[in-house]
Amino acid sequence: MTLLLSLLFFGLVDRLYTAQVKPQIANRLLITNNPTLTTIALEKPFCVFGSDSCSSCDVYLYGVDVASSNLVVVDDNSVPLNSTFQKTNGGRLAPYKVASFGLPNCKSPAFDSAQDLAQIANILDKYLVRIGDNVTCLTDPNYLGICNSPLSEGTSYRFRYILVNSTGKMADQTLWSDSITTRAVKDMSRIDTWPGRRSGGMIVIASILSVLVFFLLVAFAAAVLTSMMGESTSDANTATYESRISQQASSETYSGVLRGSSLERERYVPKPQA
Numbered sequence: 001m002t003l004l005l006s007l008l009f010f011g012l013v014d015r016l017y018t019a020q021v022k023p024q025i026a027n028r029l030l031i032t033n034n035p036t037l038t039t040i041a042l043e044k045p046f047c048v049f050g051s052d053s054c055s056s057c058d059v060y061l062y063g064v065d066v067a068s069s070n071l072v073v074v075d076d077n078s079v080p081l082n083s084t085f086q087k088t089n090g091g092r093l094a095p096y097k098v099a100s101f102g103l104p105n106c107k108s109p110a111f112d113s114a115q116d117l118a119q120i121a122n123i124l125d126k127y128l129v130r131i132g133d134n135v136t137c138l139t140d141p142n143y144l145g146i147c148n149s150p151l152s153e154g155t156s157y158r159f160r161y162i163l164v165n166s167t168g169k170m171a172d173q174t175l176w177s178d179s180i181t182t183r184a185v186k187d188m189s190r191i192d193t194w195p196g197r198r199s200g201g202m203i204v205i206a207s208i209l210s211v212l213v214f215f216l217l218v219a220f221a222a223a224v225l226t227s228m229m230g231e232s233t234s235d236a237n238t239a240t241y242e243s244r245i246s247q248q249a250s251s252e253t254y255s256g257v258l259r260g261s262s263l264e265r266e267r268y269v270p271k272p273q274a
């Protein structure tokens with residue numbers, strides 16, 4: 001009910017302020033899995049450009065990477081630019097022409113007739129425009145038309161519709177849409193299989209715990225290493241001591257020399273005066 005009311009409300013707002021409308025991402029009731037890695041589905045501009053009398057008008061859709069500072073879509077004479085996906089480096093340098101279609105007729109959609117899949121596809125095609133849909137035109141050297149080439153993954157874009165009348169000039173335009181980001185391959189929140197998904201707080205706690213575990217492991221490894229090194233040095237001391245004793249015990253001569261040397265040493269030690 002709330003959804004229905006808000007849909008009605010925003011529909012009304014759209015009608016009241018036609019020139020201030022932004023292109024909208026396709027309603028989730030119509031299409032799921034949007035955006036994908038390389039495509040974004042938008043709602044076509046229904047009842048957006050006031051004059052439905054303009055029967056021979058076309059709508060051009062322009063797209064631009066949010067990184068581009070150039071947002072120009074018409075020349076000084078209001079003639080729409082013919083910039084392509086290739087020439088603008090996929091919208092990174094300037095807006096490119098994504099698609100063009102006839103001005104959609106402003107009347108209520110006929111969803112009752114959506115009986116089979118083909119009809120549903122037709123209806124979706126009638127109400128939605130899918131950016132990034134053509135996977136062949138970019139690599140087709142003979143194709144010079146508008147190329148609706150796949151978008152880059154994890155990249156943010158803005159879109160704008162312009163109305164072009166029979167003289168080939170822009171007669172009206174929407175605002176640029178809010179930025180819409182294609183999915184990224186490493187989108188953790190989407191491939192996470194944890195039931196109920198992890199909240200930000202849980203992720204923080206998990207990171208702190210893993211850091212603590214890391215320090216514990218380092219401390220443990222350090223303790224093990226220290227004790228091993230301590231053992232080996234005391235082993236070495238014991239071995240030297242034992243070998244000295246056995247040498248003294250086995251070799252009389254050697255101990256004699258030792259004793260002699262100690263006697264000699266005594267001789268040179270200055271005796272304290274009595």
Ligand SMILES: *[C@@H]1O[C@H](CO)[C@@H](O)[C@H](O)[C@H]1NC(C)=O
Binds near residue numbers: 075082168
């Ligand atoms: C774009 O192409 C059309 C048709 O080829 C042409 O009439 C128009 O002048 C071109 N626009 C610009 C800005 O050059």
Ligand SMILES: *[C@@H]1O[C@H](CO)[C@@H](O)[C@H](O)[C@H]1NC(C)=O
Binds near residue numbers: 135148
């Ligand atoms: C896709 O590109 C091919 C050229 O490679 C072109 O012939 C075809 O019309 C395009 N499809 C659409 C739906 O624009």
Ligand SMILES: *[C@@H]1O[C@H](CO)[C@@H](O)[C@H](O)[C@H]1NC(C)=O
Binds near residue numbers: 166
């Ligand atoms: C087409 O649009 C241009 C620019 O807004 C305007 O000057 C011209 O009168 C329009 N022509 C028609 C036939 O509506």
